[in-house]
Amino acid sequence: MxxxxxxxxxxxxxxxxxxxxxxxxxxxxxxxxxxxxxxxxxxxxxxxxxxxxxxxxxxxxxxxxxxxxxxxxxxxxxxxxxxxxxxxxxxxxxxxxxxxxxxxxxxxxxxxxxxxxxxxxxxxxxxxxxxxxxxxxxxxxxxxxxxxxxxxxxxxxxxEDVPGTAPAAYVPLAKPPVRKLAKELGVDLRTVTGSADGGIITREDVRRAAEGVTATETASAAPAVSAPGGSYDPASRERRVPIRGVRKATAQAMVNSAYTAPHVTEFLTVDVTPMMELRDKLRRTPEFADVKLTPLVFAAKAVCLAAKRTPDVNAVWDESAGEIVYKDYVHLGIAAATPRGLVVPKVRDADAKSLVELARAIGELTTTARDGRTPPEDMLNGTFTITNVGVFGVDTGTPIINPGESAILALGAIRDMPWVVDGELAVRKVMQLSLSFDHRVIDGQQGSQFLADVGALLADPAVAITY
Structure with a gap:
């Protein structure tokens, strides 16, 4: 059988x-x-x-x-x-x-x-x-x-097969706070019809059930229609979308970080003309022929080199243990905008990779992230993050540190701007950098030194041979 x-x-x-x-x-x-x-x-x-x-x-x-x-x-x-x-x-x-x-x-x-x-x-x-x-x-x-x-x-x-009863195998769709409220009000969730997208039971559904008011009666007063990603109310001309998935996790993480770590943000404007010239040269070499070489790749390499001189930016504050934990590796997070929201997959051991290896790793990582196919394990245990707001034409910002890390670097747009070179005015490729860091771990001197080192490596990549 x-x-x-x-x-x-x-x-x-x-x-x-x-x-x-x-x-x-x-x-x-x-x-x-x-x-x-x-x-x-x-x-x-x-x-x-x-x-x-x-x-x-x-x-x-x-x-x-x-x-x-x-x-x-x-x-x-x-x-x-x-x-x-x-x-x-x-x-x-x-x-x-x-x-x-x-x-x-x-x-x-x-x-x-x-x-x-x-x-x-x-x-x-x-x-x-x-x-x-x-x-x-x-x-x-x-x-x-x-x-x-x-x-x-x-x-x-x-x-519906058994009037007046609900089978044990039937699992109501409700969040833990809603389940707690139902228990307090003595409401059996198996008898409640959810009004949220996907049939999820809300707090209001539970309160209506406790008062003996049906969802149908409430809906008749202000009818709403189904809309992509949520429900649309013609009366108020508003669309409501449930907070869940990547958006919910990102929001909670940012709130926790902003109200836990004392943020400090510093800014630096850099002439990156030499970096862009080196980029054009490398693109013509066989090694980089099939690689997408972006300013983000150079910034990633600069971060890994500068972190060796200022290891505090690659450390983390462990409140429960009362310790600062220094990492001898760089798991570099790359913030990527996706249809599901912001995700930050990691390049493992980025500090051990060559420039071409970093370029390939970042290219694969961002493509996978935008397709929503990043393996869960690639989202964990980062040590430092780069966010490239310049791709949206933005000059600078004050990024929020990812939980479990102590610093994040934002890259601004590269623009043609007037710049003084050897005492004369010239048009150069200029970019703004902004570094946010946890002041519990990183002092102003350390944060400033790290940001200056990153800027120097982007302004003149040849400086890397001195590290």
Missing amino acids: PEYKQFPLADTAEGLTEAEIIDWKVKPGDEVAVNQVVVEIETAKAAVELPIPWAGVVTELLVEPGQTVEVGTPILTVDVDPHGTASPSVNGSAPAEAASNEAAGEEEMKPLVGYGSKASSAKRRPRKQAAGSPKPTAESPEPAEAVRAVQVVRPRQAP
Whole structure:
């Protein structure tokens, strides 16, 4: 007989608690193979494709695209024995031998593509069991405990199938603060219809349920229509877009940084004509023929060289340990604007790369980021960041430091400007640099010295041989 398994939303080795379903790669009735990609999700950092750990036939998609669900929530049901070839069961339970073999098979299963570079050793807090749902067993572990954890189930019963009741397998879509409010007001979320985009339950939905007011009654007073990326209210001529994914994570990180680290920003205007001349020369060499050589690449090299003379800019303040941690490597973050918001993927060990290696790495990194395909592990553990606001025609700015780092450099637009050279006025290529740094780690002298070194390397790349 058929054997159904539910595929839970996996923690993609980022320590995240939720993700948005972007696009299903399969539909009910499709046959799937082991490690076949079945869904694309968006986490707070990037878009990730998830493969399924077993073969079978898809019987049900439990979550609609656009919905945000918690890690461990079942999102897909698969019949792993569509041809009835499994050993017969007794009273609905598989024989002990079959169960043992299945457990052994799962134990030997390799990590799946898309779940991160390696398994996390950190233990997650056990999730609370929903009322009426079966307790996890050795054969059916709690989904949040491991990436490969699965639950053997029967086909899910929709809420409307049983009047006045909600099935245990039905998982309401609501954020933790909303769940807390529902608990305080004594509202069963399984009986509430979400009014937000994707059917997500909001605080107002819970309050209306507690007061006995339906979402339909509220909507009739001020009708809103669905709009791309949110809902549009014709009466107010406003479009509301849920804050989630990359935008939500970026906002929280910037607020935390701005109100935690005492920011100082310094500015420097630099004649980069020699750098641009060197760039033109290198472009004509075979080594750089197929490489995109941008001012950002030269700035990245300058940052790595200058950081060796001022290691404080590559250190971090560890409040919990009461220490300043100095890094003997530079994991260089490159801020990239994407359709999903600002992301900062890292070039690992940038200080150990040559100029051509840096150019290739930055080119691949930015292209992948704009396509929304940056692996989650490439978004973590940066030590210094560069943001190139000059590509938007902006001269300068006061960038906010990324959490976990102590400094960030902004590159302005390169413009033809009057400049004094050897006592005479000339038209030169000029760029403004701005450096924001954490004054707990970096004093004014250190920050100024680092910024001056970067400027000197861009004004005259030959200075690099003295470092």
